[in-house]
Amino acid sequence: MRAFWPWLLAAVFCAGLIHVLAVLGVPYLASRDGWSRLGEMSDENQIYLLPIAAADAPLPFMAPDIAYAFCRFNLTARNVLLQTELGDATWSIAVSGRRGENFYFISGAEAKRRELRMLLVPRARLAEEASTERSEEGDEQIIVITPDMTGVAVIRAPVRGPSFAKDNINALQSAQCQTVIEPDPNLIASETEAKPQPTVPTVVRGNQRQSRPRNEVR
Amino acid sequence: MKNLVFFLLFALLSLVMGLGSAYILIEDGFALVSPQTGPWKTWINAGSLTADPYTRAHVARSGDLPTNAASGLAFIASTDDDGRDLSSACEYEIVARPLSAIWWTIGLYDSQGQLIPNKAGRHAFNSQNLTVLPDGTQRISLAPQARPGHWLPSGEDHDLTLVLRMIRPLSVEQQREGGVFQSLPTIQRVSC
Numbered sequence: 001m002r003a004f005w006p007w008l009l010a011a012v013f014c015a016g017l018i019h020v021l022a023v024l025g026v027p028y029l030a031s032r033d034g035w036s037r038l039g040e041m042s043d044e045n046q047i048y049l050l051p052i053a054a055a056d057a058p059l060p061f062m063a064p065d066i067a068y069a070f071c072r073f074n075l076t077a078r079n080v081l082l083q084t085e086l087g088d089a090t091w092s093i094a095v096s097g098r099r100g101e102n103f104y105f106i107s108g109a110e111a112k113r114r115e116l117r118m119l120l121v122p123r124a125r126l127a128e129e130a131s132t133e134r135s136e137e138g139d140e141q142i143i144v145i146t147p148d149m150t151g152v153a154v155i156r157a158p159v160r161g162p163s164f165a166k167d168n169i170n171a172l173q174s175a176q177c178q179t180v181i182e183p184d185p186n187l188i189a190s191e192t193e194a195k196p197q198p199t200v201p202t203v204v205r206g207n208q209r210q211s212r213p214r215n216e217v218r
Numbered sequence: 219m220k221n222l223v224f225f226l227l228f229a230l231l232s233l234v235m236g237l238g239s240a241y242i243l244i245e246d247g248f249a250l251v252s253p254q255t256g257p258w259k260t261w262i263n264a265g266s267l268t269a270d271p272y273t274r275a276h277v278a279r280s281g282d283l284p285t286n287a288a289s290g291l292a293f294i295a296s297t298d299d300d301g302r303d304l305s306s307a308c309e310y311e312i313v314a315r316p317l318s319a320i321w322w323t324i325g326l327y328d329s330q331g332q333l334i335p336n337k338a339g340r341h342a343f344n345s346q347n348l349t350v351l352p353d354g355t356q357r358i359s360l361a362p363q364a365r366p367g368h369w370l371p372s373g374e375d376h377d378l379t380l381v382l383r384m385i386r387p388l389s390v391e392q393q394r395e396g397g398v399f400q401s402l403p404t405i406q407r408v409s410c
């Protein structure tokens with residue numbers, strides 16, 4: 001038995017190494033993290049609404065009295081513009097990275113306006129572009145600098161009671177998430193065609209994906 | 219032959235201790251990363267850019283999309299104040315006092331984080347629809363059968379989990395005194 005002591009000490013040391021590697025590796029190996037779960041039901045740079053209090057919610061422990069809309073953004077090609085209404089002080093927008101690191105959050109109480117424009121710009125591109133806090137149309141916009149090219153923006157709209165749910169859904173259906181198309185000086189004549197078309201929010205349930213007209217609410 | 223047995227034992231022990239301890243700490247956390255106040259536990263660094271590796275691993279495995287603690291806090295309870303598992307076979311009373319946050323909600327789930335179907339379609343109460351009683355408290359009954367006042371149906375044959383969420387809470391430092399969060403609701407078993 002005495003001969004096993006060196007092996008035991010080595011086992012404790014190796015167990016420590018395995019422990020560290022496992023803890024550090026899980027975020028990169030987990031196949032069912034929030035990003036992946038939402039990815040199963042959504043395309044990038046589009047806004048999706050999740051049904052309130054769904055029995056087959058895509059994420060665990062989703063608040064049943066919050067209406068959620070989300071946009072998985074990918075800034076590799078272009079910046080992304082998120083536009084939404086903030087119904088009251090309790091509404092919020094959280095912008096997080098691919099692995100859940102929440103680097104920006106604003107609530108309706110802080111925004112102090114009902115309509116919000118948020119331009120997502122990757123840090124890597126910031127030096128190359130002149131992004132301003134006013135859009136070409138003159139609207140105020142918040143510039144959010146993202147550490148990575150991919151992430152997710154989540155709009156949370158707390159529901160005061162069941163009778164208010166439809167109002168929240170209607171308000172969220174006006175939200176948009178789309179890539180920003182830079183104006184091409186050679187195509188000024190066809191400016192109207194160059195403008196991005198508004199995306200219609202999609203209501204998703206479980207693993208299904210289904211386009212829905214704006215006013216059709218379940 | 220003896221060395222081969224020792225090597226196999228070494229390999230087995232290394233894997234079991236290394237992976238087992240990682241699993242336990244990622245799932246349940248420990249005081250530094252997931253402080254507990256009564257029955258309520260929170261992953262205090264979830265959503266933070268500087269989150270510790272255990273919290274990052276926990277968030278990845280759970281599938282949650284957390285906000286950072288300054289923007290929102292989530293507390294999870296799967297036991298009552300006396301440490302007994304929450305079960306739909308029992309009746310509980312949750313006693314809260316208005317919390318310092320823009321908005322907060324208490325929701326009821328099964329142990330997998332899914333809502334419990336019920337005819338009333340009721341799964342949560344929040345700061346906007348909970349009545350404050352004359353003694354300053356807000357009370358919720360957690361029971362399989364209907365109860366007067368604010369009743370959360372707990373269904374049948376479920377292990378229960380309660381989640382308390384706050385949006386824009388009072389600063390974490392102000393809420394925590396001596397490492398303990400103040401003013402969190404109590405969960406008392408009424409009958410079983």
